Amino acid sequence: MLEILRRIVQEVDSAPNFQAALDILVSSVREAIGTEVCSVYLLDDRNNRLVLMANEGFNREAIGVVSMAMDEGLVGLCATREEPINLQDAASHPRYRYFPETGEEHYNAFLGVPIMNRRKVLGVLVMQQCDNRRFDEGEVAFMVTLSAQLSGVVAHAKVLGQLEISKGSRGSATQIFQGLTGAPGVTIGRAVVLYPPSDxxxxxxxxxxxxxxxxxxxxxxxxxxxxxxxxxxxxxxxxxxxxxxxxxxxxxxxxxxxxxxxxxxxxxxxxxxxxxxxxxxxxxxxxxxxxxxxxxxxxxxxxxxxxxxxxxxxxxxxxxEEIREFPDNSILIGEDISTAMLLEAPLDKVCGVVSATGAANSHMAIVARALGIPTVVGVSDIPVTSLDDAEMIVDGYIGRVYVQPSRMLRKRYKDIIKEEQQLTAELDAYKDRDAVTPDGFAVSLCVNTGLMADVARAKDRGAEGVGLYRSEIPFMLRERFPSEEEQRQIYRQQLEAFAPKSVTMRTLDIGGDKDLPYFPIREDNPALGWRGIRVTLDHPEIFMVQVRAMLKAATDLNNLHILLPMVTSVSEVEDAVALIHRAVEELQEEGEYAVTLPRIGVMVEVPATIIQIADLCRLVDFVSIGSNDLTQYLLAVDRNNSRVANLYSAYHPAVLRAVRYVVNEAHRVNKPVSICGEMAGDPGTAILLMAMGFDTLSMSASNLLKVRKAICLTPMAQAKALLERVLAFDKPEDIRAEVEEELTALGLIDLLRPSTSAT
CATH class of the missing domain: 1.10.274.10 (PtsI, HPr-binding domain)
Incomplete structure (x- = not known):
């Protein structure tokens, strides 16, 4: 049976078009099982009806004509129950409905199996037979397995518009693809397809x-x-x-x-x-x-x-040999847009990014947010190879992409863009204001950087320093490890730009979703593999060169803080701190640079670090929570896996309770705590973090003014009352709804999304 299943799936995959694939499917299943009839009904989303799209065994003229509502017939029953329906005498069932167009009145046995994709019913696969009998367990299992195999094919065809569900009707020329928000904002432009070499x-x-x-x-x-x-x-x-x-x-x-x-x-x-x-x-x-x-x-x-x-x-x-041209308002699109692919493009001409893979907190999405480029990721069904130069709208607020948009849709989004521009103009009033609540509580707002392009935006928007400098980005843009002097020059630019304000530099954090082209790390489970401090402690020659470059760069500025990523044990911190001390001693002995020991911090990104926070605080000067990875590991959700990305939520009660625990424990021993993940840049979670008592929030420059406005207009007493209410909730969606209701009451909901956003 397994060989038959493989053959059917292979034949369906090889079909020249989707309708041919359906025809092959029903014919092959009918032959393989030896039944009289096999049919496929697919759901027409426009009118919520199940339409007969292919059959083998009765009147083919019924294809595209016979349809039923979800509450009609046995096919509708199978779809609404979302489970197989196996009957030996179908006509006696109260939900049975006869369609004269099919000529099916003499069929007794009925087996319907729903075709499901990501919790959504796409259609129903049906077998019928004259004999008055129930299909056996093996036949049911075969149909369930086949349906699961084919669900992706059906989903792909529906979003590509390869499927005309009912005769004589055609949808709009606009194609709509749903993904996940990578970076907020909307844009209109033309697609430029990017792809890796030799793929x-x-x-x-x-x-x-x-x-x-x-x-x-x-x-x-x-x-x-x-x-x-x-x-x-x-x-x-x-x-x-x-x-x-x-x-x-x-x-x-x-x-x-x-x-x-x-x-x-x-x-x-x-x-x-x-x-x-x-x-x-x-x-x-x-x-x-x-x-x-x-x-x-x-x-x-x-x-x-x-x-x-x-x-x-x-x-x-x-x-x-020829330089590729990027038109103005280019929207980069590819199967997997990496950070390097994004940064190698002429950013002054890039207005949006669409990636078929990835998730909201992939490294590329984080960089896109820092650059203020609307981004949608995890658009698994978008036909990348056929979209070069196509006109597109990218809605980063709701994670949606429109291809060849209608005139009405373009006008709608031009209105949204105009509204965003007005909001940006209003936020300019907060550039020179301190982040102080109406009842007098101050919060330090810092910026996440990785490129020199971030610096100008951050300073223009009043950043109080750098809470996270991603040192891996300069490594990603080279074809080899940068030398000590090359690194010193890069770090010096960052430190000088913000002096005397502090700059927290994270040591090289590669692995997971951050690969170097010249130092690839291939693992079955990279999120739990060789990454962060594990890599650099295994390669002290890389770590020492970087730390020496940082120390040299901070000469006479004394605003360097060093942050250790992906820490899971006390021994890792002890080893890293010992190497930093050794680097200081070496440079002092060499005498060329007047170096001093910087403040050293540890990142809280995994559950083990939460449990050991008191032990780790004895070894370091400060604590910084990396909320992106911490959320991933607490919830066991791979943030780059679009199949489970909807489970990834900073509003999850486990995440909120965990970060509050870290703040309380660190403050108990008088150690300052910052948070440099994406939670800090969301005005909704930012006011919760403020209420928890974080000393510093660090975010992309594009979110700085939004968060400052939220803090300036939210009394601390009100934020603390909100925090206590939501910590009693047990569902992330309830917490988000409560926070958004609070922001609406404060007149701040436009900081999360435009009021005219298309839905």
Whole structure:
């Protein structure tokens, strides 16, 4: 049965379009189970009706015609119950409904299985049979398994608009894709598809005017790869037998103008650029090979993909010789937009980011928030490769992307952008104000930085120092580890820019979702792996170079604080502090720089650190909570996994109670506490943190004025009363609702979202 299941899924995946996939599905299931009828009903979201989309066994004219409400018929019962319905005499059931268009009155046995994706019913898969019997457990299990396998295919097709649910009706030309908020704000622009080198699957389609130039690029790439293959054949002449070297002849034949080369050229002549034409041809061949039963022929799939990657590398090398142009108001879109890909783009021309993967608190999203670029992540069903140069709207408030928006939608969002500009103008009044509540309590507001571009914005908005300098960002933008002198110059710029205000520099924090291209860390579970202080303690040569550079950079300024990330034990802090002391002693002995021991702090990011906070406070000068990772580890939610990202919430009662515990414990031994996660930059959670007694809140510069306004207009007594109320709640959604109600009463709800935001 497993082999049958695999074959059906493979055939469905290889179908030329979605309707063909449904037809293959019902035909294959009917044959595999030996039943008389197999049907697929899909939910039409526009009118909340289940529509017959494919069937094998009764009148095919009923397809697209027969439909029922969710409270009608056995199919509707299966959908509303969200569980299989298995009946031996369907007609006797009170929910049975007869549709004369289908001619199904003589079928007795009925098995319906819901097609579910992310808790939402997409449709129902149905089997029917003349015999008056119940389908056995094996048949039910098979259908449930098949439905689970196919749910992603159906969801993908629906969002791509490949599916016309009812005959004669078409939805708006606007395509809507739902993701997660990465960075708030809205923008209108044109898509620029980004993709990593040598990743064939992510190459976009792109229209070209100069076909001859693309054909020339292809010819050069083909010739270069042919030369490489011949050279490899020659080099292996003394090591491999002639039969073993026959593969090279196969490669050369495949590269012939009458084979792959000719097919790619045809796609170019149809108007696609060389790389897009290559991807579509290779995809087609891979699908054809996947259908073959012969194991030998199916193994040729790897050869075709290998050739495709070789050709792609050559085409990309030729493309890299030309500087890629980014139009004004570019919206970067890709399967996985990394921090480096974002920062390598001309930021003055980038107005938005859309990533098919990732989550709200991925490193890239955090950087996008710092830069004030509206971002939507985790848009798993967006057809990246077909959107190059498409007009798009990115709504970072509700995590939604609109492709080819209508005139009415554009006008609506232009109004939102105008409202945002008005809010920004109003916030300018808070640039020079201290963050002091109406009843006289002051809160220190600092900024998170990583780029020099952050500095100007932070100073313009009155930041009281740097609560978190992400030292890994300069490492990400290089092709090797920066030298001690290169690091000293980078750190000196940050320290000088804010002197005499303090600058808290986090030591290198890589691993997890922060990779260096020249020092990749590949792990099955990176969130629980080799990251943060674990990496640098294992590589003291990296740690010492960085600490020495920081100490040198702080000469005569004395505003450096050093922060240790991802700490889980006392011994890690003892070892790191010992290395910092050693670096100070070395530099004092060298005599070139007048260095002093800086204040040293520890990040609270994992539950173990919370439990040991009293022990750790004995070893350090201050404590800083990294709320992004702390939330991730407390809730066991991978913040980069879009499947569970909806469970990630800073409003979760466990998170709020944990951070308050840390504040109380640290203050009990007179150690200052800051928070540098995204909680600090959300006006809603910021007033809760203020009420808890945090000494410093550190956030992206883009959120600084919003939080300052919230503090200036929220009395501490009112914030403390709110905190006590919400800490008694047991659901994050209830806490968020209570906070938003409070902000509404204070006239501050516009700090979270525009009043005219599309929903």
């Amino acid at each position: 064939l699957d992510q190459v976009p389609d792109r229209a070209v005017d100069d076909v001859d130039s693309e054909l020339l690029l292809l010819a050069k790439a083909l010739n270069t790869v042919r030369e490489h293959v011949r050279a490899l054949d020659e080099r292996m002449r003394g090591s491999l037998l002639p039969d073993e070297r026959a593969l090279f002849d196969v490669y050369l034949r495949m590269l012939d103008d009458n084979a792959l080369g000719g097919e790619i050229a045809e796609r170019i002549q149809d108007g696609n650029w060389a790389q897009g034409a290559l991807r579509s041809v290779i995809d087609e061949h891979l699908q054809n090979f996947a259908k073959m039963d012969d194991p030998y022929l199916r193994e040729r799939m790897s050869d075709v993909r290998d050739l495709g990657l070789r050709l792609l590398a050559q085409l990309q090398e030729q493309e890299s």
